[in-house]
Amino acid sequence: MAPKRKAPAASGRASKRVASGVSTPVSIDSDDDFSGSEGNESTGPNSAAPPKYDKVINSYKPSAYVRKKGKQPQDAADRLFRADRDFADQQLKSDHHLRPLWLDPVHGKVVLETFSPSFKQAQNFLINVAEPQSRTTNMHEYTITAHSLFAAVSVGLTEQDIVRQLELFSKTKLPDSIIEYVHKVTQSFGKVRLVLKHNRYFVESSDASVLQMLLRDPIISACRVEESNELRTEKAAKMGGLVIPGTKEAQGNKEAQARMEQQQQQQRQREKGDDDSDDEFGGQEAEKDMTEFLREEEDDDDLDEVHSFEIDGGKIQTVQEHCNVQLELPLTEEYDFRADEQNATLDIDLKPATQIRYYQEHALSKMFGNGRARSGIIVLPCGAGKTLVGITAACTEKKSVIVLCTSATSAGQWRAEFIKWSNVNPDDVIIFTSSEKGRVPLRACIIVCTYSMVTQNTRRAYDSQQTMDQITKREWGLMVLDEVHVVPAEMFRRVTERIKTHSKLGLTATLLREDDKIKDLNFLIGPKLYEANWLQLSEEGHIARVQCAEVWCPMTIEFHSEYIQAKTTNKRSLLSIMNPRKFQACQFLIDFHERRGDKIIVFSDNVYALKQYAEGLKKPYIFGDTGQRERDLVLQNFQYNDAVSTIFLSKIGDTSLDLPEATCLIQISSHYGSRRQEAQRLGRILRAKRRNDEGFNAFFYSLVSKDTMEMYYSSKRQAFLVDQGYAFKVITHLNGIDSMPNLRFETQDEKMTLLTDVLLQSETAGDEEKIVDDLFSDKSTFRKAGGGRKGGSGVKRQAGTLSSLAGGEDMAYLEYQRGSRSNKELAKPKNAFFGKEARERERRKKAQREMLQ
């Protein structure tokens, strides 16, 4: 706990609200105690020094609920009833059964009941103000954090809106601590915007005192363009009136417009005297639609004032960083594109047949809600249509767009999707990758490039340098950053430094990294604007329903005894991947799903295992060294040839390949505990076209060698998907495997030959594949971060019934309780025999060494 303020005058609690109109922003203390800034000499109007914005509380812990000191634990369950977890004093409202929220006043946790009548409304609201933590079938858990409130404020919610809605949905009276917290955060966050208007950068706020305070900061004032101390004051920009293309509203307006044009044409014909049409009603109606639309715009002219000062365009990053990090007063970025007359307009609109889905519209309304473009991140599951979201954003702004993606393949896809969904002239969509270097035209255009192409520091070829110069010289209306979670912050810095853009839209399926670099995105791109619910989209048929299962494969005695003696992680890892029982399980599952008509992708991060499995089972495979022609051939056959239902892929399949649709995925070796990779792989089967067929399920299997570290990593990897509501069933035995014809490694001889081969492999055979240009690996950071998320809540393995996996009648499941045995424990060898045998071997080896000396 940080020390409390010394001066009593400065320790006014947040409940002592600053008068409305807020002339002095509250100071936010790192202490649990929420303190207002009244009386704080550093913030007084006559003070020369700027006020100090201390660290904002990210972990929610108000003083009202502190643990009772000196209370000794009585029993094992005591920790569950500590003062900071015992909310017995909260009064239930009489109609609590109609309200869906439970609020934890200490940690800011919110539990939402999915079976409540007002679930949908509460969910739509919560997604704006809190971070989703887990969304299982009956309960969703969120946390109110400073970041989530920042995002709420930046999409236009006020403190009063947030408190009123929380009160409305809460089963108990809204705790004071939550009201205080919301007050405290909203007083500072979202107050100041960075606006690029007429190609000049302004720091803008409707509260002049916040700007005055900023200008007293020497770093900020040094970035100011004007000399004078005066602030500019003008009417706030026109809000609303903006219609996002592809929505019903846009469709209605288009129809009205068409009717009006038709009416005008008829009128002209009547004037010529040859008109006999009687369709007057349609015309009047169309006119009415349009006038109402225009009137709405006019109504918006009744506007407030905003104040601003101009800053030097070259010092944007300094201002942003200083405001975010030192002053804890993050700047929201907004682009008044409708007022931008300097940058040419791009001739682009969605094709008339293109309709965006409701969640795509929700996400975009967060971006364009106030008639300007707000920078931020939109999170949608794989296959839910992020590309169309990016394209619709481009069609809304109608200015030059730069799209950054992770590979040349995905750059090609982006271009194709722009042409598919919009009426853009294909010549205006240019690709800039290592293999394709289109020239950027002077007119408004769309350029699609890879992150590495833009951030490359080495000397470029002449044509590449020319294109790069054209990109950096001009201003871009919108920058779309695809797969934003995988790109290192340093790379973003370089991107935003080099390319001048008015607005940024980050797209991702998982705002998740194994390090904590994800927080940098808040400052480098903007707050998370929208996050969809995976299970809801799968229930609605927008993405496929998936059955996830972990198949436990016992190690053979010989493999396991070598495993426990192996000196290096690489050797251990190779032995667990090459476990003959795992091989058999893989063979059985492939056979089982091929017979069901599934298309199967088997993933192995280890190349030695990839080749052994694929060649052993006579299936095609692709890894980093596979040539482009062969890759294309394999993928085309997988897509169109009924005889090729299974392919094996290395890590290359995660980001660098345009994979055809699959309906079953099997992982035989995977990348430590990366939740991101797990989610990304699951995404490969979420887009299955057959998803709307009755009873259709896609399948996701992880094959894990029992009593090895694979079990520990596997549960780490699943954590994100479990939080999204996916249940991993554990399969302990594949019934029918023993009677399967042509099962590999049935005889002891075959097993021993395999073991010898594995033992003869060099250390590097156990390495994970290194992909050239894989800028996005999070292996090292994952390890640094301690191998997973803090607190490692692991996952719940659930018992399954045979029928719960469609067609899985041959499998048996086992349940074990979360917390009953840690995953690390499960990873240890259990059988006393192994321990004894290992000790025996160790003794023999020691004796042999001594003999040799």
Ligand SMILES: Nc1ncnc2c1ncn2[C@@H]1O[C@H](COP(=O)(O)OP(=O)(O)OP(=O)(O)O)[C@@H](O)[C@H]1O
């Ligand atoms: N509004 C829509 N109407 C019809 N089809 C749509 C719509 N939105 C997306 N789709 C289709 O859904 C599929 C998945 O879209 P897309 O590839 O953009 O998903 P994604 O979220 O970018 O996936 P990934 O994360 O795997 O790249 C595509 O076939 C796309 O055409």
